[in-house]
Amino acid sequence: xxxxxxxxxxxxxxxxxxxxxxxxxxxxxxxxxxxxxxxxxxxxxxxxxxxxxxxxxxxxxxxxxxxxxxxxxxxxxxxxxxxxxxxxxxxxxxxxxxxxxxxxxxxxxxxxxxxxxxxxxxxxxxxxxxxxxxxxxxxxxxxxxxxxxxxxxxxxxxxxxxxxxxxxxxx
Amino acid sequence: xxxxxxxxxxxxxxxxxxxxxxxxxxxxxxxxxxxxxxxxxxxxxxxxxxxxxxxxxxxxxxxxxxxxxxxxxxxxxxxxxxxxxxxxxxxxxxxxxxxxxxxxxxxxxxxxxxxxxxxxxxxxxxxxxxxxxxxxxxxxxxxxxxxxxxxxxxxxxxxxxxxxxxxxxxx
Amino acid sequence: xxxxxxxxxxxxxxxxxxxxxxxxxxxxxxxxxxxxxxxxxxxxxxxxxxxxxxxxxxxxxxxxxxxxxxxxxxxxxxxxxxxxxxxxxxxxxxx
Amino acid sequence: xxxxxxxxxxxxxxxxxxxxxxxxxxxxxxxxxxxxxxxxxxxxxxxxxxxxxxxxxxxxxxxxxxxxxxxxxxxxxxxxxxxxxxxxxxxxxxx
Numbered sequence: 001x002x003x004x005x006x007x008x009x010x011x012x013x014x015x016x017x018x019x020x021x022x023x024x025x026x027x028x029x030x031x032x033x034x035x036x037x038x039x040x041x042x043x044x045x046x047x048x049x050x051x052x053x054x055x056x057x058x059x060x061x062x063x064x065x066x067x068x069x070x071x072x073x074x075x076x077x078x079x080x081x082x083x084x085x086x087x088x089x090x091x092x093x094x095x096x097x098x099x100x101x102x103x104x105x106x107x108x109x110x111x112x113x114x115x116x117x118x119x120x121x122x123x124x125x126x127x128x129x130x131x132x133x134x135x136x137x138x139x140x141x142x143x144x145x146x147x148x149x150x151x152x153x154x155x156x157x158x159x160x161x162x163x164x165x166x167x168x169x170x171x
Numbered sequence: 172x173x174x175x176x177x178x179x180x181x182x183x184x185x186x187x188x189x190x191x192x193x194x195x196x197x198x199x200x201x202x203x204x205x206x207x208x209x210x211x212x213x214x215x216x217x218x219x220x221x222x223x224x225x226x227x228x229x230x231x232x233x234x235x236x237x238x239x240x241x242x243x244x245x246x247x248x249x250x251x252x253x254x255x256x257x258x259x260x261x262x263x264x265x266x267x268x269x270x271x272x273x274x275x276x277x278x279x280x281x282x283x284x285x286x287x288x289x290x291x292x293x294x295x296x297x298x299x300x301x302x303x304x305x306x307x308x309x310x311x312x313x314x315x316x317x318x319x320x321x322x323x324x325x326x327x328x329x330x331x332x333x334x335x336x337x338x339x340x341x342x
Numbered sequence: 343x344x345x346x347x348x349x350x351x352x353x354x355x356x357x358x359x360x361x362x363x364x365x366x367x368x369x370x371x372x373x374x375x376x377x378x379x380x381x382x383x384x385x386x387x388x389x390x391x392x393x394x395x396x397x398x399x400x401x402x403x404x405x406x407x408x409x410x411x412x413x414x415x416x417x418x419x420x421x422x423x424x425x426x427x428x429x430x431x432x433x434x435x436x437x
Numbered sequence: 438x439x440x441x442x443x444x445x446x447x448x449x450x451x452x453x454x455x456x457x458x459x460x461x462x463x464x465x466x467x468x469x470x471x472x473x474x475x476x477x478x479x480x481x482x483x484x485x486x487x488x489x490x491x492x493x494x495x496x497x498x499x500x501x502x503x504x505x506x507x508x509x510x511x512x513x514x515x516x517x518x519x520x521x522x523x524x525x526x527x528x529x530x531x532x
């Protein structure tokens with residue numbers, strides 16, 4: 001069954017409730033929504049990250065992207081999700097530009113007849129988004145800035161889906 | 172770190188946006204929301220279920236529960252999630268009574284510093300909710316009613332978490 | 343015989359039994375008080391209920407039944423004590 | 438030598454190279470046009486860029502760099518053709 005795919009890359013904020021309403025379908029018993037938010041962060045100094053050592057905390061995240069490729073790669077990820085799971089509607093919104101503490105960064109929403117597809121698809125799309133979409137975060141502290149480092153855990157998370165893909169192809 | 176747990180069993184509808192706002196924390200980069208909705212369903216007759224054979228479709232779901240135990244077992248599930256994952260806030264709302272087509276049935280919302288915890292906790296709580304909370308669905312068609320059957324797939328889904336629990340205990 | 347056993351105990355051991363959903367409808371009651379003739383496991387309570395009423399017997403026969411004792415899901419080998427609240431119901435279908 | 442090779446080809450093979458994020462800041466440019474002296478893989482383009490500018494050399498050295506050719510993520514052994522858009526950037530950190 002065809003799925004409605006709605007992908008946007010924009011500086012503007014989005015309204016979760018509006019996107020939730022738009023995702024609903026009569027044949028869908030499950031809607032899963034992931035929202036990524038700008039969370040507090042402490043300037044890394046001598047100690048381990050995320051520890052309040054320097055006193056300087058995150059003021060905002062700046063999101064840079066590769067116009068054209070960003071939209072295209074998000075759409076490709078949604079297309080993969082639709083091929084792999086039984087879905088009826090997908091919404092992916094990623095914001096760019098300067099986003100203050102607490103701001104919404106990203107929304108991935110999925111409507112499906114059954115919850116297992118909705119959960120897996122939302123989870124998978126986030127993993128692809130973290131690893132394959134040309135977006136970069138610059139952390140603005142009050143007196144300095146630093147580019148966010150890619151996390152090994154994000155790469156590992158992606159492997160879950162790629163291994164499963166290969167297994168499916170082999171069987 | 173302590174997590175705020177908010178569990179409700181109620182006939183009244185809920186506002187997703189309100190619950191989403193209430194879940195947000197400065198140290199949480201991830202919010203995952205699951206919404207279960209009354210989806211269309213066809214009266215099972217000669218053919219396989221979910222096929223429009225009889226022409227009679229679902230008008231409403233009636234949710235019966237075991238007052239006291241329902242609330243207690245939902246709270247226990249939330250407690251398990253907090254023990255197992257790094258979470259800051261959980262909201263579980265389950266509606267009871269007569270719910271028409273398209274109505275919201277259940278909300279499970281989780282706020283966590285990182286998305287892997289939020290996804291896993293939300294997914295796990297739904298599996299426990301489907302298998303261990305004393306709630307029953309009666310399907311109202313226009314000319315008849317039928318109690319919903321428990322699904323083997325829900326039981327299998329629960330095994331994922333129980334196996335992992337045992338593995339964790341063994342290691 | 344069961345009546346003599348019950349009378350021999352100081353206070354008559356009674357439990358509350360609740361039925362839900364399809365089981366409640368099949369039995370036609372949502373609640374009853376049951377006097378225990380002797381210490382019983384839940385499986386024994388089910389046998390006792392079936393012996394007392396053909397309607398209950400029919401409702402329980404061939405049906406998967408879950409049990410909650412004092413609002414905790416338990417297995418059918420759990421012992422029941424006086425004053426307990428025993429709930430019997432079909433597999434749950436919420437969420 | 439490279440100039441002679443380039444001149445021997447009918448139209449001068451040129452590509453557009455884009456830099457993003459930390460790499461863009463380190464190099465000080467977001468975009469440049471590059472003349473290909475010969476058919477090259479992306480690894481060859483990286484070597485050529487490093488040879489042309491010490492700033493690029495420093496920016497690329499010891500840094501994990503991803504490549505997108507015409508807006509598709511590709512490996513460094515991918516061949517680059519005239520008119521291609523090659524983007525170079527650090528591992529992505531969106532989402």
